[in-house]
Amino acid sequence: MNEFISIFTRPVDSQVLQFIILLPILGGLLLLFIPEKFRTYKGLIAILISVITGYLTIVIYRSENQMLSQDQLFSGSLLLHGFGRFLTFNIDNLSKLIILFISLFALLILVYSIVYIKEGRVKNYYPYFLITLGCSYGAILSDNLLLFLFFWGILGLTLYKLIHGHDEESSATAKKTLILIGASDSIMIIGIAIIWKITGSLSMGGVKVPTTNIVSVVAFLALLTGSFTKAGAFPFHTWVPDYAKSAPASSSAYLPASLDKLLGIYFLARITTDMFVLNGFLTFLLLLTGVITIIIAVMMALIQHNYKRLLGFHAVSQVGYMILGLGLGSTIGVAAGLFHMVNHALYKSGLFLSAGSIEYRTGKEEIEDLGGLSKAMPITFFASLVFAMSISGVPPFNGFASKWMIYQGIIDFGSGTGIANKLWILWLGLAVLGSALTLASFIKLIGGIFLSRRKAEFENIKEVPVIMWLPLVILSVFCILFGVFATKVVSKLFMPITGPFKFTGFWDSSFVSLLVIISLILGIILYLALNIKKFRTEDSFIGGERIQDRTSYATTEFYKTIGEFKFFSWIYKKAEERWFDLYDLCKQFVLWLSHQLSEAHSGVLTGYIIWVCAGLIIMLLIMI
């Protein structure tokens, strides 16, 4: 017990690190053996553990930057002798910040889950949740690439376990997720092997590979694949929307919306700023992937009817902005990319949680089945409105602040001389277009679910319990504060990571926010002066016709016009047939290949014997 208490009082050392990583993992493994009927107690234990680790992340955040290695850890053991040299950890400004936010999201989503995760939703939700938490800390804090890969790999597995495979579609989604993530992890192994070959080192902080030859470029691309698949960027994004649709909303809020973004973009930041020196071509490639990710995903989001899938596409599209920021490579660009990552995690997990609340109360998953919930669920509505305005970049919310920084980075970048620099207008234009399209699809979401006419079946809907709306309110307050005090937040949280820089634009968000409040107060005073209580309420006027119960213009049909253009209709049709889905393309190729190979299975014994002999001869030839 004394040992336990002393951890909190001593300065940060290797024991705190072991504790913060192992406590959630071991706790999760223990919880696996507790029967499902004590679900709520398991949840409470999980919250307790996440509070403890959350406190420890604050302790780490306030400590000095250091590299910790644990050479001596396994020195006594015969089997694992020498394994200790792989256990190196890196506590720097970047990893400190990321684990802080991981703790925040884990805690908020756990609190939400206590009510939300009902019987039969996901088996062993809390154990896998905790294992994910521990492995995320591990992946962020580890400096050794193999150790990093170890934690990273387990995260793919827990992601798979946090979907509830209850029917064919969700099982297929779970499988798809596992295969895509697993395949990208194995590609990362190639990249790590190449790095070890070139530099002889496996330390993230210790290598600086110039991308001058083809081998190092391949290594970079291999690691990039891992980061892109985790974060969900084009062309490895296809698991995110499917996952968002099939998994419980709290799982989506936890992994694809917040933790996977933090991890994927963290790793992207590591490889682009620390481990490699990018050449012009790779910068161009990053920026191009960024804008393609933004536009493709948001165009798909426009036509979605299922609100969780719509949010899934936005979880992809926003990654594009982060890639743009990091791809620029300048201090303001990197800071903007990281700021956007945090902002995205804030509003996107909030949006997924609100989606969960709506599903919890109504049981509907399609936008057209819903409508007019703003009166019934006012807190969820206002929180979602804040999240929607943040993600669409309405000033003065946080999404605007980080996008504005990215745009500044792009304009600065334009004064360079490379090909990518000359195309700055392309990056800027598509990024801004993406933001307008995001606004469009969130108008559809907010309009379709909360505004418009209320359906008769939702007359008795009530607001969700306080445990469910509290995390939403906290997240939305964060969204507002990060927007209002954007410059302060950036200089406090992100400048230590990237080094100081000056904003080239002008935006006094705190004072402007004050003006918003003043305007609202003046407006409300005006309404009050005009006797708001006596305002008459009337039914809608549609050209003098009597309004029918079913008279409506479904918000889901808002953007049908865009799909009517020949070019877009063709693209949408092919996209719905999954022509552009890397996973399905690979699946078709593998099926085709196995079909070809099945020709060889003739069922004739002599044929098989010839195959066996031929194979044996070839093997012998190679071995000699």
Next chain:
Amino acid sequence: MAVNLFYFLVFPGLLFAGVVGAFLSWFDRKISARVQFRKGPPLLQPFYDFFKLLLVKETILPKHGSPLVFLIAPIFAVFGATMAGVFILLPLFNITTGFRGDLLVIFYLLTIPSFSYIIGALASGNPLAAVGGSREMKLIISYELTFLLVIAGVIMKCGQKFDLDSIIQTQQAGSPFIGSISGVLLFIAGIFCIQAKLALVPFDMPEAEAEITEGIFIEYSGAAYAMIKLTKYIMFFILPAFLIALLMNGFKLEGIGILWAVLKVLAVVLALTLIKNTNPRIKIKQAISFFLIWMNLLVVIALVLIAFGY
């Protein structure tokens, strides 16, 4: 802070922009009347309209939807227009202060009124308002890229500077940007973007009074509608002013320069009014392809010309 509040509420913000915008809207109505061989309204007609709505007419709330959002949306619209107006007009009147915004901030603030209209329209629960809202949103999607490219062209001409002060100073030290071929192309695209932003014919499909009876504003009345009117007045002044700052040398407020400044604003408003009066309303699909294909093509040509120094 007090002085910034003065900028926001009195000059050049809410009061000033609103009054000038109201006079400009009278100018627009008078010209339209003359084009149609009518006499036109008296000078103070916009003020009569505004105060009648604000003080005399009763406000009717929608039975369905969300009355709270319905009432707050116009306030937010006034705020967006005024804020953008302050950031545009301060550099134009050569008031240098720490309280300013760059082009990207102005660009985003200028979207707030449209966004608020749509949210307010959807909150009214009226199907015709929803039709209008969907059209407004599609219109935003189509002109937003063109409008940004126009701004980007100006940034390019100005050597990657993107605050309005430096853009006006660069022009006043050299020559106005509209004096080149690329500048003319940017101006043409800019005029059409403003036309769409103000929802004037041929891009008035979100309102389309003959078709969907004012669309997004169908349920608005009384004080709430007065605020929308005020937003429209402000936008009617600041958008032409923005174009003047971007391409036409800004204002030089001394001696004969004041007359020039007034004439520039009137000329841009005249161009908008004449386009409005000589064109029929087009369908939303036509508007999308007009901006997405033709206007963007025009701007891209201008950008290529700028890259080669024309």
